[in-house]
Structure formats: C-alpha cells, structure tokens
C-alpha cells in the first residue's frame with residue numbers, strides 16, 4: 686500500500702511519519718520544502734497547487750493523507766491559492782488516478798465561532814473563525830462533492846491541537862496526542878463513505894463529540910488530564926469571560942487576528 690502524505694514536513698506530518706510506518710507500506714512524502722525520506726518512505730518536493738506535479742504524485746497511490754497548506758491565518762489570496770485551490774487540485778488528481786481513500790486535515794477553526802458547549806455534536810454547522818477556517822469549510826465541502834459525485838471515500842478530521850503535549854489550558858480540552866492522531870488516521874484511511882470527525886484524544890475536559898470518530902473505528906487512548914496540574918499551575922484556569930474559553934476557536938476568534946494585522 687502506498688500513501689501520499691502532503692504537508693509531510695509540517696508538525697502533524699512529522700509526528701505521523703514514524704507512527705504510520707508499517708511493513709509493506711510506502712509513505713510518499715510530499716512538501717513544498719525538501720524532506721529526507723527514511724526506510725519505507727519516498728519523497729517528492731512539489732506544490733499542491735501544481736496540477737502536473739499532483740498528477741505525478743498520485744501515481745501508484747492507494748490513499749491520500751492531505752495535511753498540506755497554511756495552518757494559521759493568512760491573507761485571503763494565500764488561503765485561496767494554497768488551501769482552497771490546493772485542495773481542489775489534490776482531489777482532482779486523486780479522482781483521475783482512481784485513488785479510493787482520501788483523508789484530509791480540517792480544523793476546529795471551521796466551526797470556531799460557535800459558543801463552547803459541553804459536547805459539541807459531530808457535523809456541527811460551519812461557523813469559521815478566520816479565512817483559514819473558511820478554507821477548512823471549503824475542504825470539507827470539496828470532500829463531500831468528490832464523495833457524492835465521484836465515489837471517493839473521504840474523511841475530514843476537525844483536528845483540535847495536535848502537539849506532543851498540551852501547550853496551554855485550552856489544549857486540555859482540544860488536545861490530540863500524536864499517538865491518537867495516528868490511530869485516527871489509520872481508522873480514517875480505511876473508512877468508506879464521507880465523514881467529518883473531531884480529532885481529539887479522550888480528554889476528560891473535551892468539548893467535542895467522539896461518537897463519529899469512534900463509529901469509523903477510532904479508539905483514543907490518551908487523556909490530557911495527566912498534564913492538567915502542570916498546565917494549570919503555569920497558565921491558570923481559563924477565564925469564562927475570555928474568548929479563549931467561551932468560543933470553540935479560542936484565540937483565533939480574537940478581533941486582532943483580522944487580516945490587516947498580518948503584516949501585509
């Protein structure tokens with residue numbers, strides 16, 4: 686089995702590479718910056734918005750894991766080209782190559798302006814908090830289209846915060862451990878149909894449902910609670926009046942994230 690991983694040099698890609706390694710599996714690592722392949726890996730330096738390069742990248746591929754694109758807020762033109770057009774180019778190349786399964790990194794920021802709730806349901810209606818969030822809504826919409834129109838199996842992961850450990854108090858709720866991320870990706874890589882699932886660990890303080898992710902076979906094993914004492918001692922409890930606590934997207938919802946303030 687050959688899996689094409691876009692955005693392989695990024696944070697999530699770097700966590701996943703060793704965790705997705707399997708006997709008989711080849712990971713084709715694609716990124717805009719060069720990546721050094723290890724055993725069981727092959728690498729390709731390419732831009733996801735380049736249709737010819739993406740056609741080549743799909744050759745002999747059974748499944749795609751799309752992590753490429755901007756992972757934070759950027760000016761509209763960059764989001765449009767890299768995240769939105771890049772996802773279209775990728776899906777189009779996958780369809781033409783007859784790739785069966787596509788797993789894509791969406792984000793909690795697709796729904797970031799929803800108020801925090803005890804357990805937000807799966808398939809929560811889009812309420813993006815940034816242009817970046819809009820691009821994740823579009824990614825989900827494109828995935829839905831390519832499933833319904835062309836029959837691709839597509840799973841979109843509304844990832845919370847995928848880091849080695851929670852970096853602040855909000856992440857006690859939104860954390861996805863790298864090991865659980867790999868478990869979720871493994872389940873998604875063989876899921877049929879179209880799904881949008883939350884990408885979080887089994888955090889005691891989680892704000893989001895795990896039902897749909899469990900329905901495709903994800904069994905999270907980690908819980909951020911083991912870090913709670915240390916994180917709270919350092920950062921304190923979340924202030925209920927703060928956007929970081931009252932809205933799902935946290936600080937991405939802050940007015941100062943307006944694109945005029947991004948230095949361009």
Ligand code: 15L
Pocket residue numbers: 756757792793794844845846847859934935
């Ligand atoms: C995301 O979508 C970002 O890519 C990541 O850097 C984190 O900030 C994460 O969301 C989050 O909400 O913690």
